[in-house]
Amino acid sequence: MRLLPRRLPIVAGLALTALVTTQPGIAQARPPHERPVDVQLLSITDLHGYLRPHDDAANGTVKDAEGRTIVVGGAPYIATHLKRLRAGHKNSITFSTGDNFSGWPTEVAYHADEPTIEFLNRVGVEFSAVGNHELDLSPSFLRDHMGKGRCFGEVDVDSCFTDSTGRRFHGADFPFSSANITAKGSGKPLLAPYVIRWVKPERGPKIPVGFINLTTPTTVGGSTSYQPTLDNLSLVETANRYAAELKRRGVEAIVANVHEGGTAGDVYDRCNANPTGPVFDFARQVTPDIDAIVTGHWHALFNCSVPDPAGDPRPVVEAANHGRLINEINLRIDPATRDVIRSATTSVNHPVTRDVPADPEMVTLVDHWVNRGGQTYARPVGTITGDLTRTRDADGESTLGNFAADAEYADSRRTPGGNADLAMVAVAPVKGSVALRGDLRYAKGTNPADADGTVLFGEAWSAFGYANPVVTVSVTGAAIEQALEQQWQTQANGSVRFAPLAVSGNVRYSYDATRPVGDRVNPADVLIDGRPLETGRTYRLAALAYTLIGDDGYTAFAGFTDAVRGSRDYEAFRAHFAQGPVTPPALDRATALR
Incomplete structure (x- = not known):
């Protein structure tokens, strides 16, 4: 298995995010000899509300290629690393691969997982795939409460708690998306099946990048996410369908953001010789129109390159869980074709080390919810x-x-x-x-x-x-x-x-x-x-x-x-x-x- 080329993380400067959330028309003319457009993708997965830094081996460490233990994780350090990674990138897109909440830290779980949404809003997450745990309560809880901030029960007792800034919960500032979770028997996605973000070249019109978001087919029948009013559609067939739809809309650069995983070793930025699991089966079968595959769900850590059905390699990555890693994929897009130059794609998993300054706003956020957790307990x-x-x-x-x-x-x-x-x-x-x-x-x-x-x-x-x-x-x-x-x-x-x-x-x-x-x-x-x-x-x-x-x-x-x-x-x-x-x-x- 050939590994993708690596590069060192960027660690200096201020964060710059240049995303356009509207969808302008796609111009057909392209200036000649225009330089490729660099697009940085930053993602986390399976955060599960682990905002407070944890020190146990399973939730607060990763192993490097030499077997050394690195202490990682925690909202204050995720925020710092995201800022440093974005520095100098004109086009940077931050997203999640699902299972953001319905976790186990009580200071988050006691409060309807609202602290996690506050954190994701504050660090600039732009969209999220729906993981199985996003449906642990109900579709309406995800759509109306988490998405729109609609309160239930008694305000500040059952929901709509006061956050670390003194404001009432207002929901996510970003959309949740899943192409393959549907109302039973309808075949129609419960939420938007994909997200389009627009990136800016040096000259000329903005270029679209499409993200097809998919949810593990174990969701509907899973013990915590059990939802008898929903259906799961096939990952491969659904991704192929929406990749074709995106191409009809003029989107050539396409990423699959898939809350389904596999295993490829236990070193955070490597891939063993025989990666296995459902997401690798997906990667070997899904349309070559998809240029990169970001995964989650298995709480695994790998950075792989898997040939698509046409034989061209593309990244298949998973950034562990509980905020231990941030994955970075760098795409280079040809402005003439608006497609990804596969040979120039790089990918790296960054450990969320604690040898950087803790972001002070996130320290305040964590302290607020830990203190509130004590009050709620009582x-x-x-x-x-x-x-x-x-x-x-x-x-x-x-x-x-x-x-x-x-x-x-x-x-x-x-x-x-x-x-x-x-x-x-x-x-x-x-x-x-x-x-x-x-x-x-x-x-x-x-x-x-x-x-x-x-x-x-x-x-x-x-x-x-x-x-x-x-x-x-x-x-x-x-x-x-x-x-x-x-x-x-x-x-x-x-x-x-x-x-x-x-x-x-x-x-x-x-x-x-x-x-x-x-x-x-x-x-x-x-x-x-x-x-x-x-x-x-x-x-x-x-x-x-x-x-x-x-x-x-x-x-x-x-x-x-x-x-x-x-x-x-x-x-x-x-x-x-x-x-x-x-x-x-x-x-x-x-x-x-x-």
Whole structure:
């Protein structure tokens, strides 16, 4: 695999960005002997709200070709590096390859991911592909709240928080774009499929550069981004379609900005001999009209050159995640043809080192949101009369598990089209992540805002959930029985592992642990609202998407239908405290017969 030519990063001068966001007509005449137009592309991917510098190996370091560890990342340093990289470039375009938000740092996640938008606005991001996590809440949340600043809930409590400059959140100053996420059955993109930016040569008319933005096809069916009202279209077919459309509009310089990735080694600015993964399959198949491919999603780091179907090399790059790298591609465009001179293209991944001055405005931004995160953590959301804990009895029940199942059931009953007959929560799943993450104690904790019986926002956040939606689906009674049977799993060594499921308070069931695995639950001993389970009947079941699609090891619900998405686990859990003082649920929903 031939590597693209490298060049040293530019590190002096002031930032100059010369982009025109309107779309003037494309003139046909070109001055003779005009010099090529240099265009700098700067991109980040999978930031996930990591504005605060992190010092752990996974989120705050990269390895160079000699295996040395470089400490990287943080909004104050991203901003400084972007300014330095732009210096001296007449035509510089900064963008993101998606998964900007729906991350894990609580100072960002507590505040509807608005801090990330403030940061991206402030550092001059001009557009972003839609990543799968951009759809973790809903299409309207992305379009109307993140895009337009439309508030929901109580201002400065649920959304539209006051930012680090003292202003209220107003949404992104840039568009989100995806060519292959569509309303189900329509084939029409939910958002604009591409973005055109105009660059200025020394003389003559401006030249268009087109960016086709694409989203991983795993989005619609993914556990956090699960969106049953949407479809994914093929990456290759969609890119080819819009590349042809751009060319009909006179755009010859085309970039694919693809939130889908691969792997090509673990050195931040290299490419191994055999890069693999869906984005490399895409790169080998998609039309040669596309001149460069910028990728994300896999949190990988590589700088590759892959021949297109015509045999001409083009860059395929991914700039890691969490603000650790900035990718720079430099295109040279022939003003006569308005197309990229492929042989002159260079690409480099720059580590976001911390040996540069921290941008003071971004330091203020980070400090503001960290401080606000402490305030939000301390906001009371409910009261309890006793402990809600993960401690399980012999039947696998826990007060926290039962409360979470009741919260999912209540959320489904509030959701139009939900109307669950029952709810289930994986208390100790067969595999994967555990939604029950912390206990809620009656006794006050160390936070000054806490009191006996008070549940703080941050405590509730840490007790249950991993940003998964509550989804209500239609399943057969036989599937519910099978799920209850799957609580007992025979291991390779012959032992039996107990992986209990919590059920909502309107369910009671008995089991016989002396019988063989797979035959311990009699449908007649499963009561839903006091009536025995009918294996041939269809029931509406509420559960987290993670469980329904089998990611935590329960396969019983494969083939579910009529999915309706409700709230995320965090919001459903907090909302259930609104019923008033919560008494820990009795542990009487599962009973051993002997």
